[in-house]
Amino acid sequence: MRRAPRIAPEAAMADLRPAAVVQAAAALLWLPQAALLAFAVGGIAAGQGAADMLMPAAAVAGFGILRALLDAAGSRLAFRMARQRLSALRANALEALARRSPLDAARPPSGLAASVVVEQAEAVVPHLARFQPARWRAAVVPLAILVAVLPVSWTAALILAAAAPLIPLFMALVGWRAKAVSAAQLVELGSLNGALLDRLRGLATLRTLGAVDAAACRLRAEAESLRRRTMAVLRIAFLSSAVLELFSALGVAMVAVYVGFSLLGVIDFGHWGQPLDLGRGLFILLLAPAFFEPLRELAAAWHERAAGEAALSALAALGAAGPQIQGSDAGAAPAPAGAPAVRLEAVRLRHAGQAEAVFDGLSLHIAAGEHVALLAPSGGGKSSLLALIAGLVAADAGGILIGGEPLTQESAARLRARMAHIAQRPHIFAGTLAGNVRLGRPEVDLAAARRALGAARLDAVAAARGAAPIGEGGHGLSGGEALRLAVARLAAAPHAGLILADEPTAHLDGATAREVADALFRLARGRTLILATHDPALAARAHRIIRLSPGLKEAAA
Structure with a gap:
């Protein structure tokens, strides 16, 4: 930018x-x-x-x-x-x-x-x-x-x-x-x-x-x-x-x-x-x-x-100094293919205005292609850890390596190009389903967007809606359909080797949560997945579970 x-x-x-x-x-x-x-x-x-x-x-x-x-x-x-x-x-x-x-x-x-x-x-x-x-x-x-x-x-x-x-x-x-x-x-x-x-x-x-x-x-x-x-x-x-x-x-x-x-x-x-x-x-x-x-x-x-x-x-x-996102995504280099490993070395993070650190000397290693679930109650640091890995906030101390490359102000944009993020409440823009999948990415054409909607089990919804636009904030879609639309965005980004999912099934009924989880794990094959959740059943589907607690230093499986 x-x-x-x-x-x-x-x-x-x-x-x-x-x-x-x-x-x-x-x-x-x-x-x-x-x-x-x-x-x-x-x-x-x-x-x-x-x-x-x-x-x-x-x-x-x-x-x-x-x-x-x-x-x-x-x-x-x-x-x-x-x-x-x-x-x-x-x-x-x-x-x-x-x-x-x-x-x-x-x-x-x-x-x-x-x-x-x-x-x-x-x-x-x-x-x-x-x-x-x-x-x-x-x-x-x-x-x-x-x-x-x-x-x-x-x-x-x-x-x-x-x-x-x-x-x-x-x-x-x-x-x-x-x-x-x-x-x-x-x-x-x-x-x-x-x-x-x-x-x-x-x-x-x-x-x-x-x-x-x-x-x-x-x-x-x-x-x-x-x-x-x-x-x-x-x-x-x-x-x-x-x-x-x-x-x-x-x-x-x-x-x-x-x-x-x-x-x-x-x-x-x-x-x-x-x-x-x-x-x-x-x-x-x-x-x-x-x-x-x-x-x-x-x-x-x-x-x-x-x-x-x-x-x-x-x-x-509005322009006052505060915690900033590392790097700039404008003009970021194309993401290299493959699932990267993630390593945290003695990371310390303390939010502004809080006396107690969220993490103090946290060390963690996630292998390439591994699916890891971060299990903790609300406020346990799951979202903070995902934000650290994505470079949305800078650590106070320690280092983060994505695919062996240190996450710094200079490399953050390039490394973030290897990631895909699924939020608990993904923002849906006013427009069509295909337009929300593409999100201004010229390399994703209409055919690719339709294939991504099919991968997220939204093809029937897209066929029923036709060219009818979605309202700002997802008006016209259910909560499960909005999350499946976020999964469709992931399906349209095959170059993203690292998936960060933050409570993807929260506030969903059991059947819809299983559908979203099935689509997520299906698309995560061959990629590194870091999943933040407080649902033990969803966490059990991952290769490894890491339980977070305040002041955690060594991640325990």
Whole structure:
């Protein structure tokens, strides 16, 4: 699997600087526009003719068109780059999730992960596309306007400079609270999505236990909690908008009062010797709202920044370090033929967060072509041992050899290509029976898939269903048929010389369990089979039985 580049939030923001520079340049074009407009109006008031206004009017129109083009180009560039950064962040999170070991107890629930990647992550785009350009404009444009106003009137420049810091100051105070509330809302949303997915998956069980109404009441309470948190976010947004408009309006009003009284002759200070005339006063008035506009945009983007940073934190949590699957199956070399021997040498495994080791110095040898049953009660380490052999989790100490080759990060994919796995509850994808057998393997054609279905005694089911698709999760198949479909996948992989079966007959009635076991042992002829079970009758069909216990060191037959 090709690894996507890691994108830190700071790097993602830095990549948007070209778009921010373009948008800041577009905003700065208002300076010559305002100057042309103001002094053109002043010229008209002084008696200049319409012919004298043609060149200023054409220049104003040209600057306006250029400003609109630059602003549109900057917005499109910012959105496109933000979308690319989000795609990279999503790829990083999904890659990290795909590499997390199935034995990792801290692995995020699928409902929460889906909510973060699909829904909550969308808050990153407005955060990146708006906040970074707004921050650049807020840093550049007001300073440029102050530089332009100062030679005309130092009083007007002083008013603008005094009013400017109040907006980001109060926005920061409100924004800190907004970030905390937005993060709490995203957590609540993810929890609700995860709870809903769990309820939908267990709907049949809830109906059997008569707990549908209780589950509905619980979901209703969680939805009400989410509503309250959402309203808290909206209250903060309205509060910050009120603060923003108040200080912007006060700043513009103070400048307008000063300019008005100066033009009326009531005030005769704040300029550099020459009193304000209509052109200079209008120039200051045109620039005053533009002075506060970048600050207002920054304050508006501050809420998107709060939601975006909460989404970035959620994506980072999905990619947090934890036990990982060894190697990568993408581009794995073709599996060599033959049944491999399996050897464990002084293997130690302790799950994260647990003080006691599952295995401590475990040594085990399974000969090539041998059928071994791992017998232990639930929680006895059967699944953990299969995961170790498959490279789904790395041992803390010791070594594992498959066919004489050490299982390492570099060799895990190649060695896993020699294995086939049958889970207790195999996942069935939406599609046809043959499509579930092939599972994207181009070397398995339709004829091979049909032969595999026949080997698993599913040919009659396939003939009855025809082209009718199976629902996601095996909807439309019984539990026994789903397990036989997993056996059919094994039959379509004749190169897999090592079979790992984890409780293949659990939760099945006696007759169906015997059918699945018969098919499994029939396909396991000439292959190495490691079977995890708590059923003594199934274990008795193997060549050798190994009884597992906590802290086991030497495997006993």
